[in-house]
Amino acid sequence: MxxxxxxxxxxxxxxxxxxxxxxxxxxxxxxxxxxxxxxxxxxxxxxxxxxxxxxxxxxxxxxxxxxxxxxxxxxxxxxxxxxxxxxxKDEWLVARLTAALNDPRLGIETTVRPRVFVVDFSGPNVAKPMHVGHIRSTVIGDALCRILRFIGHTVISDNHIGDWGTQFGMIIYGYKHFRDENTYRTRPVVELARLYRLVRQLTDYFDAKEKLPELQQRYGEKQDELNAQTIAATPQQGRKVDKKLREAVQKLEKAVKEAVDEIASADKKIAEVDSSPALAQLAAEHPDIKRSGQAETAKLHAGDAENYRYWQEFMPYCLDDIERLYRRLYVHFDHTLGESFYRSMLADVVEELQRRGIARESQGAVCVFLEGHPAPMIVRKQDGAYLYASTDLATIRYRVERWKLDAILYVVDHRQSLHFQQLFAAARLLGNDKLELQHVNFGTVLGKDGRPFKTRAGDTVGLEGLLDEAILRAARIVAANDDAKPDGAELSPEQRACVAETVGIGALKYADLSQNRTSDYEFDYDKMLAMNGNTATYMQYAYARVRNIFAKGDIDVEQLRGSGAAIALSSPAERALGLELLRLGDALNATVVDYRPNHLTAYLFDVANSFSSFYERCSVLKAETPELRNSRLLLCDLTARTILKGLELLGIGAEEKM
RNA sequence: GCGCCUGUAGCUCAGGGGAUAGAGCAACGGUUUCCUAAACCGUAGGUCACAGGUUCGAAUCCUGUCAGGCGUACCA
The missing domain is CATH 3.30.1360.70 (Arginyl tRNA synthetase N-terminal domain)
Structure with a gap:
């Protein structure tokens, strides 16, 4: 215990x-x-x-x-x-530390109440390039899987990818009309992504053109209203301005500002196409592209042979592409059952909802009306199409039937919390009352301006580029530090590359994990890739320093552990480190209670901190006596293993030398 | 309009009923004949948005106000 x-x-x-x-x-x-x-x-x-x-x-x-x-x-x-x-008492600490040292699990027992979890995370839309917003779900979800598993639960990780949505219609339309055969043959995913962006851009163009007059009219109305109210709200002698009037003016000012922003955004989309002769020509040739794209999606869903063939052809490329990214992040899924997997079950789910009186028709759509929710959850659209609410219900049903489940964790952006409230309520109406359904929500990724990162267009940072940049920055630091070593550089080019990768990816992941997931997240290249302070690098560095002691002293750890050498906590720094090393289990428990990995990162930071102080004050290899030396070596061994295990549970690696 | 979330040091954030509110970055000052200075030690920096309330005790819970974000019938 x-x-x-x-x-x-x-x-x-x-x-x-x-x-x-x-x-x-x-x-x-x-x-x-x-x-x-x-x-x-x-x-x-x-x-x-x-x-x-x-x-x-x-x-x-x-x-x-x-x-x-x-x-x-x-x-x-x-x-x-x-x-x-x-x-x-020190004796008790020593006894526990000794027990931890001789245990591959570092003294952490498995839970007495093992449960079966499905963790649903990452869930990107295939064929749409991933951006920074996707990394949070991936990294947090993966860490939770690892931690729950280590504690002794059964964990099934499932990547519920968006592989059946509207983007495929756009890609199919693009493929039919704009494809570059050469690029498609050599680099299919690049070409598909280009086609998606192109069709999206043209669709947005017509969308913006269509909406612009309405936006301008609204702007005009609001501006007029504002002018009128402002005059009324101007304080005159001997009269206080009515509070309500002042509020109304503020609201109008906000509305006007919003209208201005929307017009600017629409203008931008229009200008992008108009200013490019090539794009303008495509737009002229495809005036109906928005509807046509939607029609391609509808055909796909209706079982159209040609479009289904395209879908089958594109999917492996898309899956390979996201798989490559997961490999770079050392993230693994037990299952990748995307939306398409459930397509044949949707009608049945909706039928069941209706049959059991949980859903009914309203304005042509099939809806679940839930207590406390002004708007219903729509499970089938007027046109007969299904939506993510239907898919998610089908997914719950499938998971419950296939695995004997205790809990499903959805690691998803907090903006979808209403959806999950409704989904969970509906799932309970369907009889899943013992199932724990958790929206493990996390904050939005914000831009430098404090506003949410936009999913389309704009200056979104691609995920692949972000990883490259992280590794590049790490490589520079690795090289600089290695060159600056007192006895000259120690690392081969291969080792340097390896360290740069571990450090770069670790920094990236740690940035997401170390923060309370419920807060919004201000995206900042420098902060995300920072390698000083409370970052994975600090832990990795501490680990490398410990390992270096063993290398320098030519110590055989296994032999040391079996030698009967004893730990003695002979100074405050040693005692503080020892006490810290015994808290891993508490940190893991705290993490699991509210599914927040930042408890674990905070703990690891404490350990690394205690170790750094210890390292500064207590010489290990040159300790005064052989007993003290052995005792400190044992503390070092447990420190290294604790840090390594902690990082591993976060999905982060560490190197022997750096 | 309604609902959810947020407001803590110059910046980015921990802490979410307990003793004197913490960290990283940035600033300032120290520490390399000694196992990796990617480190360590120190200084400075706070009306925990504001106002009430509950409590022996409130950054933390409740109410209100202000500011911001998100969501709100057929996108995911």
């Missing part, structure tokens, strides 16, 4: 005579935030005292008297209003 649960178990016994349900009070045992107070502290006495009508200080003393922790802690102290401060 890891540290905190062990303490909680002891307190549970001590509290049993005082309260029926000690669990909430046990949650109030935590790491002391100040070393002066000890290592851990229990903060429940004040609140529990209130409930039991006892003086907190006396209650704390009573609990301490009953508490049996003599083997773990020094005698607990009651401080302040009733804090119980605990200082762990």
């Amino acid at each position: 890891t540290l905190l649960p062990t303490l909680q178990a002891r307190f549970r016994q001590a509290l049993a005579p005082l309260t029926e349900n000690p669990e909430p009070w046990l949650e109030m045992i935590r790491r002391a935030q100040d070393d002066r107070f000890g290592d851990y502290q229990a903060n429940f006495a004040m609140a529990l005292g209130k409930q039991l009508d006892k003086k907190p200080h006396e209650l704390a003393a009573e609990v301490v008297a009953r508490l049996d922790v003599a083997d773990i802690c020094h005698p607990p102290e009651v401080a302040g209003p009733g804090f119980i401060n605990l200082r762990i």
Whole structure:
């Protein structure tokens, strides 16, 4: 059992005579935030005292008297209003550290309640180039899979790719009319992506042209209204401006600004085509491209042989392409069951919903009306087409039937939270009441201006380019540092390339993982690829330093572990490191409670920090005595393995030398 | 209009009932005869948006205000 649960178990016994349900009070045992107070502290006495009508200080003393922790802690102290401060005995720390050292799992037991999870993440639209927004789901989802698995759960990772959507109609239309046979044969994905962008651009062009007059009219109306209101709202002598009027003016100003932005965006799309003779000509030749593209999608869905053949032809290329990206990110999926996989089940799902009275027809569409939701969830459109709500319901049904599931985690942008609320509610109406359905939501990727990154057009950063850039930057730093080593460079060109890749990709992933996923995320090249401070590089560097000690000292780790050498925590830095090393299990538990990997990154940062301080103060190879040297070597060994395991659980690698 | 989310150091963010609010970056100042200075140590920097409330105790919970983001009947 890891540290905190062990303490909680002891307190549970001590509290049993005082309260029926000690669990909430046990949650109030935590790491002391100040070393002066000890290592851990229990903060429940004040609140529990209130409930039991006892003086907190006396209650704390009573609990301490009953508490049996003599083997773990020094005698607990009651401080302040009733804090119980605990200082762990070194002997106990040493015993736990020794146990961790001799355990491939570093002392982490598997869960006593294993569950079966499906983690649904990444889910890109194929044939549409991925951008930075997609990396968050991929990286967080992958880390959660690894962590849940390590804890002992059964995890099925499933990439629910968008492979049946409107983009295929555009690509098919593009393929039929604009394809460059040569490029398609040599680099099919590049050509398909170009075709998608081209058709999208022309479609947007006509869209913008169509909408522009309406936008301009709205702008005019709002502007007129604003002018009128502004005059009315201008303060005159002896009269205060009505608050409502002032608010109305503010709203109008906002509306006008929005209209201006939309017009500018439409103008831009129009200008892009008009200013290019080639594009302008294509636009002239394909005035109906928007509807035609949609028609191609509809034909595909209706089973048109030709379009289905195209779809079958394009898919392997598209899948290869995204697979290549996943390989670069060391991300693996057990299944890639995209939207298309469920296409034959949609009619049945909708039929079941209707038959069971969960869905009904409204304005020609089939809708699920849910309590507390003003708008229904539409599961079949007026034109008979299905949408992602239908697919997602079919997917739940399929997953539940195929795997005996306890939970599905959807690692998806928080903008879809309404969809998931409705989806989960509908799934429960269908009888999935024991299934845990979690929207593991995360914040939007924002641009430098603080506004969301746009999915189409604009200056989106392609994912592939981002990876290249990360590795390139890392390579520069690797080379500079290697060259600057006191005894000259140590790394071969191959090693340098390898380190650059590990460091670059690690930095990229860590940037996403180290942040509380629920916050929005300001995309910043420099920050994302930063390799100083709280970054994966810091941990990787600490790891390389430890490993270098073993290399320099020509130490056989296996032999050392079996040698009977003992850990002794002879200085504050060693003790602090030792205590930190025992907290891995607590960090993993915290991560799993709310599915937030940033608990684990914070922990690893603490470990690396403690190690760096230790490294600075405690010489290992030149320790005063052989016993001390061995003890420190053991601490180093456990540090290295803890960091390596932690990074591995985040999907990040580490190198022996860097 | 309604719903959800956010507001913490110059910047990017942790902390989400407990003791004196933390980190990274940026700034300033120190540390390489010694296992990798991608490091370490220190200084400075805060009305935790604002106002009320609940509590022994509030950055944290509740209410309101302000500011921003997202979503809101046939896109995903």
